[in-house]
Amino acid sequence: MMNLASSIRIALRALRVNKLRSMLTMLGIIIGVAAVITMIAVGAGAQARVEDQIRGLGTNLVILFPGSVTSGGVRMGAGSRSTLTEDDAYAIQREVRGVQAAAPTLRGTGQVVAGNNNWSTAFYGVTPEYFEVRNWAIATGKIFDAADLTGSGKVALLGETVARSLFGDADPVGQVIRIRKVPFTVIGTLERKGQNLLGQDQDDVVLMPLSTARNRVLGGGTARQRTVGSASIKVREGEDMSEVIEEMRSLLRQRHRLQPGTDDDFTLRNLSEVLQAQEQSSRIMTLLLAAIASVSLLVGGIGIMNIMLVSVTERTREIGLRMAVGARGRDILAQFLVEAVTLALIGGALGILLGVGGSYAIGHLAEWRTELNVRAIVLAAGFAAAVGVFFGFYPARKASRLLPIEALRYE
Amino acid sequence: MAGPLILTRDLTKVYQMESYTVQALRGVSLEIQRGEFVAVMGPSGSGKSTFMNLLGCLDSPTSGEYFLAGERLSGLSGDALAEIRNSSIGFVFQNFNLLPRTTAVENVELPLLYSRCPKQERRQRALARLAQVGLADRAGHHPQQLSGGQQQRVAIARALVNNPVLILADEPTGALDTRTSFELMGVLQQLNREGMTVVLVTHEHDVATFASRIISFRDGHVLSDQGVAQPADAQAMLRELEREAA
DSSP, X not given: OOOHHHHHHHHHHHHHHTHHHHHHHHHHHHHHHHHHHHHHHHHHHHHHHXXXXXXXXXXXXXXXXXXXXXXXXXXXXXTOSOOOBHHHHHHHHHHOTTEEEEEEXXXXXXXXXXXXXXXXXXXXXXXXXXXXXXXXXXEEEOOOOXXXXXXXOOEEEEOHHHHHHHHTTSOOTTOEEEETTEEXXXXXXXXXXXXXXXXXXXXXXXXXXXXXXXXXXIOTTHHHHTBOSEEEEEEOTTSOHHHHHHHHHHHHHHHTTOOTTSXXXXXXXXXXXXXXXXXXXXXXXXXXXXXXXXXXXXXXXXXXXXXXXXXXXXXXXXXXXXHHTTOOHHHHHHHHHHHHHHHHHHHHHHHHHHHHHHHHHHHHHTOOOOOOOHHHHHHHHHHHHHHHHHHHHHHHHHHHTSOHHHHHHOO | OOSOSEEEEEEEEEEEOSSOEXXXXXXXEEEEOTTOEEEEEOOTTSSHHHHXXXXXXXXXXXXXXXXXXXXXXXXXXXXXXXXXXXXXXXXXXXXXXXXXXXXXXXXXXXXXXXXXXXXXXXHHHHHHHHHHTTOGGGTTOOGGGSOHHHHHHHHHHHHHTTOOSEEEXXXXXXXXXXXXXXXXXXXXXXXXXXXXXXXXXXXXXXXXTTSSEEEEEETTEEEEEEEOSSOOOHHHHHHHXXXXXX
């Protein structure tokens, strides 16, 4: 058997003889490999975006809602009953070991006015834990201090959308706004968070101390009961989510004095589960895209087989001569197989270049996020080689089975 | 070594066509000794080419036996025959059969490629054989840059490179003019004088006279088998030709 280096040299020489034909044959593989790499990059980009959203939301986020009311057989839905108090949230943070922070939240909506501008938005009464739980940093200014929290200080933090709507490019810090006619001093702005998975603008929001929201803006009956609309709870990294949720549930049942066998009067929702489902679906999309792209790789392989068959026919006399001077069937097999694989691998290498370039181009021009994946590149190259072997085998075997005398006499 | 180099016993070859069969060889029994220069003659269809292909292990006989250097070759596998062709037989074809776009020295190296000869030794031996046929300075030329005679000498160098026991030349002068034919026959005669067994297939009687024995085929049989008392001397004839031209 010839050594591999000479086989490759012979293969390259044979491919050089028909440069245009070799290029065109390779084109199938080039396009296939480039498509696989680009599609996986696009898919991985989408996946990474979802992952970022999970990270932005807080990886281990649980939302606690009050329970539903059943009134005359009509169930009113989650949050229809004010069973949840801010003390529930504090208790969870204090007593459930796996919880990093719990942030009770009151939500309201209203018109916000600043000078001549006004804007309808949602406002949240929150505690400083909220920023930790939601992984939300402030862009300018500062968050409220202890005095604001206990004394219902009339201070507010603006989300990016609100800040822009009310103040344009001007710095809102230090300015006065009115929320439901109550004057507030803007003490800071929040970092941009973008859309959430449902497409809602997370920056269209005003944050204020929890006590302020309850006592000065929402007012009324809820004041005495210390109830809150919901609580966001961040579970420590590495904790078993379901275990922690179970602990929270039993703590809440105990605090709400629920008898065994009765329904919970609250809902604990594991938000990251929703996102993980989304991540799963984007992973499936990646696979689908890659599968579709692989079809073109397959078509490229058929192109290789076609051209190798032509090549074997054209070089029948050469095969005959090689056999006459001592080449065995497997030498001829190896020669044509190496040629097919070389063709596929060169195509694969060019395809990788094109795929990497294409991924960058898509990332830049379409402003889609793309993530190049080394594993995908290796996979595509390996696949290209496999295509070469698979589609090169039949023509190579055909060549190796020629009879020396018939091959020599072939016209 | 005792015994003939080539011994065939009742060699037959039948080609099965779609609607009829062709009996190309009808029982050929021959002996060729080491160091002989044999010309095989006959009209087309006489079976001489078939006989040649069997001697060269390019084809297998339908029946009969073939011994080369005492080894029974009839019935060997394809791979085993390839190895015999590689190590024991050197081929010279009418149309040279050199690989295009491949240098002369690489063409000569070709058989060594299949006998797993290390690269350096390969090049060394190929260059030595090219020098032997007077083409040392053409080692880097491609076939299309060489004349017909030069191409055929490259083919002879290729045939010799693995030190075969037998040179089989199939109409080697068929594509050459008279002068170049004399030149080529001179090379073959020189090899024969140095001890190489040469079997030459030709339909030209002039070419056959350079051999020391002429075997004629007709209809798959040996028609005649005679020694040549005084073979023509190709080198002398070439000198004469050049004197006439001058």
